[in-house]
Amino acid sequence: MSPRIKVAVFGASGYTGQELLRLLARHPGAELVAATSREYQGRPVGEVFPALARIVDLAFSAPDPPLIADRAQFVFTAVPHQTALEIVPQLLEAGCRVVDLSADFRFRDPAVYEAWYQPHTAPHLLREAVYGLPELYRDRLRQAQLVGNPGCYPTCVILGLAPLVKARLIDLRSIIADCKSGVSGAGRGASLATSFCEVSDSFRAYKVAEHRHNPEMEQELGLLAGEPVKVTFTPHLVPMNRGILGTLYASLVKALSDQEVFELYREFYTGHPFVRLHPPGRLPATSQVRGSNYCDLGFKVDRERGRVVVLSAIDNLARGASSQAVHNFNLMAGLPETLGLDMVPLTP
Numbered sequence: 326m327s328p329r330i331k332v333a334v335f336g337a338s339g340y341t342g343q344e345l346l347r348l349l350a351r352h353p354g355a356e357l358v359a360a361t362s363r364e365y366q367g368r369p370v371g372e373v374f375p376a377l378a379r380i381v382d383l384a385f386s387a388p389d390p391p392l393i394a395d396r397a398q399f400v401f402t403a404v405p406h407q408t409a410l411e412i413v414p415q416l417l418e419a420g421c422r423v424v425d426l427s428a429d430f431r432f433r434d435p436a437v438y439e440a441w442y443q444p445h446t447a448p449h450l451l452r453e454a455v456y457g458l459p460e461l462y463r464d465r466l467r468q469a470q471l472v473g474n475p476g477c478y479p480t481c482v483i484l485g486l487a488p489l490v491k492a493r494l495i496d497l498r499s500i501i502a503d504c505k506s507g508v509s510g511a512g513r514g515a516s517l518a519t520s521f522c523e524v525s526d527s528f529r530a531y532k533v534a535e536h537r538h539n540p541e542m543e544q545e546l547g548l549l550a551g552e553p554v555k556v557t558f559t560p561h562l563v564p565m566n567r568g569i570l571g572t573l574y575a576s577l578v579k580a581l582s583d584q585e586v587f588e589l590y591r592e593f594y595t596g597h598p599f600v601r602l603h604p605p606g607r608l609p610a611t612s613q614v615r616g617s618n619y620c621d622l623g624f625k626v627d628r629e630r631g632r633v634v635v636l637s638a639i640d641n642l643a644r645g646a647s648s649q650a651v652h653n654f655n656l657m658a659g660l661p662e663t664l665g666l667d668m669v670p671l672t673p
Contacts, residue, residue, distance in 0.1 A: 477645025485637030568611030
């Protein structure tokens with residue numbers, strides 16, 4: 326058996342970092358050698374995250390790129406936007422391969438990134454980075470040195486619409502993405518907006534027509550279509566811990582049946598183990614993917630109005646972030662695609 330690959334998590338004290346630790350600690354092909362945190366430096370991981378006690382036998386280390394690069398072959402960077410711009414070039418220069426979970430390396434055009442985030446200080450790396458959606462870029466990911474792990478909402482929406490967009494069966498300017506997310510998508514930091522009394526027994530939209538995941542969706546769907554795609558995207562916060570359900574609407578350019586849509590998706594996703602299709606008459610729910618790397622898809626054609634409705638369900642912390650990052654790591658490392666990701670969804 327080949328020796329396990331030494332991996333580190335840079336920025337391991339947030340929800341996505343914690344999820345990475347959970348997955349990598351039991352990954353048969355990975356040896357977790359470091360987890361960094363400025364806040365918890367020196368404290369045992371199991372003390373900060375009791376759920377990981379006796380599972381991750383490490384103390385948090387300093388966020389020092391050269392030190393981490395000396396110990397690890399692969400590094401997962403689960404740090405805020407802009408922070409990754411400072412860290413990732415150092416890790417690459419030291420010979421590490423990197424899966425970055427921020428938005429800093431997801432965009433092809435630095436001008437688009439800068440319009441929605443901040444100035445990009447390493448635009449040359451955007452030409453090298455591979456967008457980490459395995460169903461679209463599996464072959465390129467096998468050779469990648471740097472992967473820009475997709476955002477949670479874009480993962481949900483792109484997987485939900487890719488077959489229809491690729492086949493040009495919908496009006497590319499008619500797309501509406503109505504998505505509901507659990508509160509963990511807002512991160513682990515304390516915030517009035519995500520405190521119990523603000524979230525419990527409530528349901529609200531936020532960042533309407535101005536969410537930073539919008540251009541990411543349009544970039545990838547536009548590349549599939551070969552022309553610009555416009556998505557009207559409205560995210561909502563719902564009172565649950567984790568999960569995203571996307572209800573995606575688009576006008577059809579020709580009449581299709583539910584079964585024809587199902588067959589289109591089945592052909593597109595054949596050979597991709599983490600997309601599960603619901604047959605006509607059945608629709609997905611977030612509880613069916615909780616804690617897993619699955620994206621579950623269901624469909625309904627509204628014949629009277631000439632529209633198709635696609636339902637896309639993922640776990641925002643897993644498929645929308647950390648388990649997808651491990652999926653990308655498997656491809657980059659030449660490991661079996663499903664290794665360490667055969668988790669059964671936690672239901673009920």
